Amino acid sequence: MNILKVNNLSFSYGEAKLIKDVSFTVERGELFGIIGPNGSGKSTLLKLLSNIIKKEGGEIFLLGKELNQYRRKELAKVLAVLPQSTEVNFDFSVKDIVEMGRHPYLRNWQGITQVDKRVIERALRLTNTIDLVDKSINSISGGERQRVLLARALVQEAELLLLDEPTSALDINYQIEIFELLVKLRKEGTTIVVVLHDLNLASQYCDRLLLLNQGKINTVGSPSEVITLDNIKDVYGCDVKIDNSSSRPYLKLVSSK
Numbered sequence: 632m633n634i635l636k637v638n639n640l641s642f643s644y645g646e647a648k649l650i651k652d653v654s655f656t657v658e659r660g661e662l663f664g665i666i667g668p669n670g671s672g673k674s675t676l677l678k679l680l681s682n683i684i685k686k687e688g689g690e691i692f693l694l695g696k697e698l699n700q701y702r703r704k705e706l707a708k709v710l711a712v713l714p715q716s717t718e719v720n721f722d723f724s725v726k727d728i729v730e731m732g733r734h735p736y737l738r739n740w741q742g743i744t745q746v747d748k749r750v751i752e753r754a755l756r757l758t759n760t761i762d763l764v765d766k767s768i769n770s771i772s773g774g775e776r777q778r779v780l781l782a783r784a785l786v787q788e789a790e791l792l793l794l795d796e797p798t799s800a801l802d803i804n805y806q807i808e809i810f811e812l813l814v815k816l817r818k819e820g821t822t823i824v825v826v827l828h829d830l831n832l833a834s835q836y837c838d839r840l841l842l843l844n845q846g847k848i849n850t851v852g853s854p855s856e857v858i859t860l861d862n863i864k865d866v867y868g869c870d871v872k873i874d875n876s877s878s879r880p881y882l883k884l885v886s887s888k
């Protein structure tokens with residue numbers, strides 16, 4: 632059964648049409664990657680799926696219900712988002728930030744419960760951020776902040792996670808750790824849609840990929856169907872080598888000189 636169904640989605644900023652007639656589905660329990668060059672519309676697409684910006688045309692069904700029919704709290708229990716920009720304007724502590732993710736579960740006038748505390752502690756452990764809880768969100772590194780905001784998304788216990796470049800600020804150790812965490816979450820039943828720049832990480836970890844080019848879908852399919860010499864040449868305009876000796880394609884850059 633699909634968790635997300637997108638039909639003929641379109642979106643413009645002013646005159647510029649940024650998302651053009653995009654249709655695809657995401658199945659329950661998939662790790663689904665969105666890839667494409669800078670400016671191709673990946674973040675815009677993710678914001679549309681998160682209801683952060685409103686579509687111009689088309690339909691987005693989340694668990695069979697139109698996204699714009701969800702109430703805010705109801706949506707936050709089904710869908711959690713890690714945005715591309717992890718800047719936080721106010722000087723909250725890490726603990727406060729992560730607790731905010733439980734907001735949709737809190738009753739009026741009631742503080743956090745033992746259940747909330749357990750969920751928060753698990754998310755802090757999974758993202759390796761437990762030692763940061765007393766620090767101010769603005770006094771930690773960009774990579775630490777990215778993991779803290781992932782913890783905040785996890786405490787929402789949503790069925791669908793939408794992550795915009797969750798490892799962009801992370802060193803190689805944490806990149807692997809976060810992807811192993813995503814694989815674990817997927818095994819537990821969470822569906823994950825993730826925007827990625829690193830085509831090899833996308834190939835290695837995602838079940839299916841959507842390759843976006845100038846706001847349109849170029850290809851949707853398995854990593855072997857999407858990461859091909861022709862597709863990379865068409866979309867990125869560069870020559871690469873692709874090693875297909877293992878089950879998933881591995882891309883190597885070729886110097887233009």
Ligand SMILES: Nc1ncnc2c1ncn2[C@@H]1O[C@H](COP(=O)(O)OP(=O)(O)OP(=O)(O)O)[C@@H](O)[C@H]1O
Nearest residue numbers: 644647649667668669670671672673674675676828
């Ligand atoms: N608020 C905005 N107003 C006008 N144009 C915008 C706005 N936000 C993004 N754009 C434009 O929309 C296009 C798509 O941007 P988007 O951020 O979705 O691309 P992306 O594929 O995520 O890029 P990147 O890989 O660089 O993060 C870009 O040309 C960008 O300049």
